[in-house]
Amino acid sequence: MDERQLRILRELGELGSVTAVAEALLVTPSAISQQLRLLQRSVKVPLTERDGRRLVLTDAGQALADAAIEVETALARARHTVEEFVDRPDGEVSVAAFHSAGAAFFPLLLRALAAPGAPVVGLADEDVAQEDFPRLTRVYDLVLAHRLDHAPPWPRTVTVTTLLHEPLDVAMPAGHPLAAKRRVTPSDVADEPWITVHDGFPVMATIEAIAAASGRRLHLAHRINEFAVAAEVVAAGGGLALMPRWTTRRHPALVLRPLSGVQASRCIDALYRPERTARRAVRTVLAELKSAARSIQGADD
Structure with a gap:
């Protein structure tokens, strides 16, 4: 019955x-x-x-x-x-992000939602391989994930809102010979030691593209996922690294130079299951993430 x-x-x-x-x-x-x-x-x-x-x-x-x-x-x-x-406008909303996105978005999100009656956000860091981000939508309302331009799209099981299309620049010490150039090419950087991420993480595909474009095998001296740590290693003379242009805090001892000749950018996307946005609080947080993205990009203009 x-x-x-x-x-x-x-x-x-x-x-x-x-x-x-x-x-x-x-x-x-x-x-x-x-x-x-x-x-x-x-x-x-x-x-x-x-x-x-x-x-x-x-x-x-x-x-x-x-x-x-x-x-x-x-x-x-x-x-x-x-x-x-x-x-309910002040409902609880869980948000996960990989490290550099969390560092850039979380403070802006908390400030935007500080008023009484706003959604209550629970924040978490999740630094996983690209293929594992969609699974996190089972646990969190909103998941900030990154994907390179030429990488496979996210599966249809999740809904995607793109927040940023962020360039990846080459980070080097301010006194490095290549710092005098406005842009660098794969050939310029192919013989340098590199600090890069572990296999399976999105930025690694750009490192492979640099090697392919230059026709040389890169020397991967250090494997560090956290950009803030990688920046310190670059500053100490450990090699070059790819750094996001907007979501990584600028290091005073480094300069960033755009890379020509390969696609060097990533999408920062909000992933979520479509039914989650039936809740008013989740829609509010998603709107604030979009606003935060505009502020993050605008700060560099």
Whole structure:
């Protein structure tokens, strides 16, 4: 039995005929009769009987119709609770981000949502391989993920809102000979030692593209995922590194130079399951992330 069948039984008890129930529910009498037959199959005792030309409820049918009132009341209460949850402006919203995105977005997000009545955000850092970001949407409402331009798109199981399309520049010490150039090429940087990420992380594909464009195998001296740590190693003379232009805090001892000849940029996307944005609080946080992205990019203009 289901909610609709129970309602039909209740209406039959109150209105007294299949025709009257059909008119009240704006369906055909045959549709009402079909639902009553389906309901009867799930119950061992008769629910209706003929009284002349009328179809009336048996005692068992009346008992079930009375119970249907309780069912409808409970369902109405449950719907109201869900509606309040969905429309609540100050609900809790969980947000995960990889490290550099978290450093750039989290402070702006917290400041934007500091007023009373705003969503309450729970923040988490998740530094995972690109293919693992979509799985995080099972745990978090919103997941900030990065993907290189030429990488495969995100799976259709998640919805994607692109926040930033961020260039990746070559970071070097301010006194490095290449710092005098406005832009560098793969050939310029191919013979330098490199600080790069571990295999499976998005930036690694750009390192491979530099090697392919220069026709030389790069010397990967150090494997460091955290850009702030990599910046310190670059400053200490450990080699060159690719650095995001906007989301990584500028190091006073480094300069960033654009890279010509290869695609060197990444998308920072918000991933989420589509049903999450049914909640007003999640939509509010997503809007603030978009606003934060504009501020992050604008700060470099």
